Amino acid sequence: MAIKTLQVEKELRKARRALDDATYEMIRHTESMGIDTVFTRQAKYDESFLGIEKSRCYFGSMGICCRQCAMGPCRIWSSELPPSYRLSTPRLDRGTCGAGVDTIVARNLLMMVGRGTAAHASHAKHVASALLKSAQNKANLKHPEKLKSIAAKLKLDANAKPEDIAMQVASIALLDILGDEKSMRFAASYCPPSTVEDLLRLGAVPGSAGKELLEEGHETSMGTMADPGSLILHAARLGVADIASLIIGSELQDVMFGVPKPVLSKIGFNVLDKNKVNVVIHGHVPMLSEKLVELSEDSELLGKARSCGAEGINIAGCCCTGNEVLMRHGVPLAGSSLQQELIIATGLVEAFVVDVQCIYPNIENVAKRFHTRIITTMKEARLAGAEHIQFEEGNEDEAARRILNTAIQNFQKRGKEIFLPEKEAVELMAGFSVEVCMDVLSKINSEDPLKPLIDNIASGNIYGAVLLAGCTSPKITADASHVTIAKELLKQNVLIIATGCAAQACARAGLLSPAATEQYAGDRLKGVLWLLGKTAGLDTPLPPVWHFGSCVDNSRVIILVAALADKLGVRVKDLPIAASAAEWITEKAVAIGTGSVALGVTVHLGVTPPVIGSPEVLSLLTRKSEELFGGKFIIEIDPTKASELLYEHIKEARKKLGLMI
Ligand code: BF8
Numbered sequence: 001m002a003i004k005t006l007q008v009e010k011e012l013r014k015a016r017r018a019l020d021d022a023t024y025e026m027i028r029h030t031e032s033m034g035i036d037t038v039f040t041r042q043a044k045y046d047e048s049f050l051g052i053e054k055s056r057c058y059f060g061s062m063g064i065c066c067r068q069c070a071m072g073p074c075r076i077w078s079s080e081l082p083p084s085y086r087l088s089t090p091r092l093d094r095g096t097c098g099a100g101v102d103t104i105v106a107r108n109l110l111m112m113v114g115r116g117t118a119a120h121a122s123h124a125k126h127v128a129s130a131l132l133k134s135a136q137n138k139a140n141l142k143h144p145e146k147l148k149s150i151a152a153k154l155k156l157d158a159n160a161k162p163e164d165i166a167m168q169v170a171s172i173a174l175l176d177i178l179g180d181e182k183s184m185r186f187a188a189s190y191c192p193p194s195t196v197e198d199l200l201r202l203g204a205v206p207g208s209a210g211k212e213l214l215e216e217g218h219e220t221s222m223g224t225m226a227d228p229g230s231l232i233l234h235a236a237r238l239g240v241a242d243i244a245s246l247i248i249g250s251e252l253q254d255v256m257f258g259v260p261k262p263v264l265s266k267i268g269f270n271v272l273d274k275n276k277v278n279v280v281i282h283g284h285v286p287m288l289s290e291k292l293v294e295l296s297e298d299s300e301l302l303g304k305a306r307s308c309g310a311e312g313i314n315i316a317g318c319c320c321t322g323n324e325v326l327m328r329h330g331v332p333l334a335g336s337s338l339q340q341e342l343i344i345a346t347g348l349v350e351a352f353v354v355d356v357q358c359i360y361p362n363i364e365n366v367a368k369r370f371h372t373r374i375i376t377t378m379k380e381a382r383l384a385g386a387e388h389i390q391f392e393e394g395n396e397d398e399a400a401r402r403i404l405n406t407a408i409q410n411f412q413k414r415g416k417e418i419f420l421p422e423k424e425a426v427e428l429m430a431g432f433s434v435e436v437c438m439d440v441l442s443k444i445n446s447e448d449p450l451k452p453l454i455d456n457i458a459s460g461n462i463y464g465a466v467l468l469a470g471c472t473s474p475k476i477t478a479d480a481s482h483v484t485i486a487k488e489l490l491k492q493n494v495l496i497i498a499t500g501c502a503a504q505a506c507a508r509a510g511l512l513s514p515a516a517t518e519q520y521a522g523d524r525l526k527g528v529l530w531l532l533g534k535t536a537g538l539d540t541p542l543p544p545v546w547h548f549g550s551c552v553d554n555s556r557v558i559i560l561v562a563a564l565a566d567k568l569g570v571r572v573k574d575l576p577i578a579a580s581a582a583e584w585i586t587e588k589a590v591a592i593g594t595g596s597v598a599l600g601v602t603v604h605l606g607v608t609p610p611v612i613g614s615p616e617v618l619s620l621l622t623r624k625s626e627e628l629f630g631g632k633f634i635i636e637i638d639p640t641k642a643s644e645l646l647y648e649h650i651k652e653a654r655k656k657l658g659l660m661i
């Protein structure tokens with residue numbers, strides 16, 4: 001069965017490369033200019049030559065390739081491989097060292113989870129170090145309330161001076177990331193006690209993220225851990241370390257930059273302004289971008305922009321850094337990770353500023369065709385030909401001014417090759433957070449804010465909730481899987497929460513607007529969204545898809561889910577909820593997905609994971625994990641079928657809880 005999923009992917013992407021009309025138009029525009037993008041490169045893998053498919057490597061797709069040592073690389077024979085592969089590969093079910101297919105697949109998966117966790121833990125480290133520095137400098141902490149709530153979770157004295165709490169919180173966070181600890185305090189403090197019990201029993205409570213990563217590096221080195229079960233258990237432990245790292249990053253960013261509140265904004269290439277200096281910010285760590293947003297209204301810089309003939313400075317976001325500044329300031333989004341090259345190809349970007357993660361190396365090549373200056377800002381993510389303006393905790397002001405000055409000076413060099421698609425930018429509402437939910441709910445029941453939510457779930461007005469998370473993928477029709485799943489489930493009164501590029505896909509399809517509630521939500525859900533909208537002081541319903549932020553903000557959803565499980569006295573696995581990474585791409589998505597499964601969440605994957613070559617690993621992830629952790633992966637490439645499976649999962653949970661089905 002397994003390899004069929006690769007064929008389904010191919011059929012889906014043949015239909016259309018991107019669901020969004022504006023993206024589609026930009027792809028055609030770049031093709032007409034001979035500019036190479038992620039979409040054209042993906043298409044090359046679909047070509048045939050003399051009847052031979054130039055497909056992606058099937059060994060890699062199935063996870064059955066090992067290049068851990070110089071006796072290899074080794075590739076394992078499988079009856080599922082296409083004939084040409086079978087003929088050119090020795091019929092061996094082991095590598096030269098004797099590693100079997102299950103070891104190789106499990107080892108490869110653990111390494112993916114490791115890299116994803118390293119990315120999030122490194123992000124968390126930057127944020128914790130910045131908080132520590134602010135506390136040491138006795139800098140004014142803008143959001144002491146949030147700090148108090150973190151202190152309460154960590155069982156610290158919430159009434160101590162803010163800088164003392166900040167110092168303790170940051171120190172605990174840094175120990176969780178780099179210390180030689182037995183268990184991560186953020187994991188143990190934020191997960192429901194029943195989950196912590198389960199994880200302890202299974203040996204899946206992580207030491208620090210760094211310690212787990214060190215052991216992961218050791219275990220996956222040649223000739224070390226060969227037991228697939230132990231490798232997968234370590235992946236689960238690292239996944240939990242990943243979730244704890246998300247919590248650190250997201251919670252501490254709220255302390256420094258504020259808890260998001262509902263904001264109205266837009267998404268689309270047309271948020272770029274022909275009359276202004278356009279600066280696009282892309283990546284994940286929002287510390288420098290916060291400053292760029294602030295200084296885009298600085299009178300001295302605005303004066304300089306005007307003297308260069310521009311009407312002002314326009315900041316637009318891309319991917320998760322974009323989500324961060326959208327959530328806190330309403331900064332419009334130009335696009336998601338997949339659109340990064342297309343954004344530059346509008347010819348309207350003076351500076352494309354990147355921090356870390358999901359940055360395509362090819363942006364340099366696209367930028368060379370225009371006047372756009374690519375500026376890297378963090379030591380972890382440099383591009384050989386780009387200008388580097390180093391951001392360090394504490395030099396934000398200076399670095400941001402240099403960047404904006406560079407962009408302003410570049411405005412006059414803008415060329416004539418400007419192109420914007422016809423489709424206008426789409427309006428959206430973002431800025432959902434746990435605090436916002438509790439605030440609105442407490443207006444309905446101040447004594448017990450979760451009660452109205454639970455009552456509506458119990459009655460079936462909210463049949464369940466699904467988190468759409470992760471990336472958008474060119475391996476299928478980009479955006480289409482998220483949007484299909486959202487629309488199908490909304491009809492069935494399932495509330496949709498979205499983060500990362502998935503939220504942006506929903507936004508492009510108009511699902512983040514109150515008007516979408518009328519169009520797509522089932523009647524019962526519509527009633528709840530109207531009630532919440534009115535309670536929040538709006539004269540519209542809330543949108544049917546709630547934008548909960550960037551990928552690190554998946555932690556917000558975990559915190560909400562933990563609160564619900566706690567309140568109901570049930571385990572996370574018993575709740576009528578699920579998650580879907582329908583178009584996942586990155587190792588980070590694998591880490592978050594694995595961590596979520598370990599916490600008891602069922603996670604759908606809509607792009608074939610590189611584990612299908614091992615029946616044992618496949619079974620561990622899609623079946624046995626449910627017995628052990630309560631959560632499991634569902635692999636289904638067709639989004640309509642995936643919606644049915646997610647709905648069935650929720651229905652089953654409702655049945656077990658004795659709720660109306
Ligand atoms: O961390 S969804 S493509 S941007 S990995 Fe990357 Fe995937 Fe987008 Fe945000 Ni998340």
Ligand code: SF4
Pocket residue numbers: 066067068069070071072073074094095096097098099222223
């Ligand atoms: Fe081959 Fe074993 Fe070396 Fe992997 S570790 S490349 S399976 S010999």
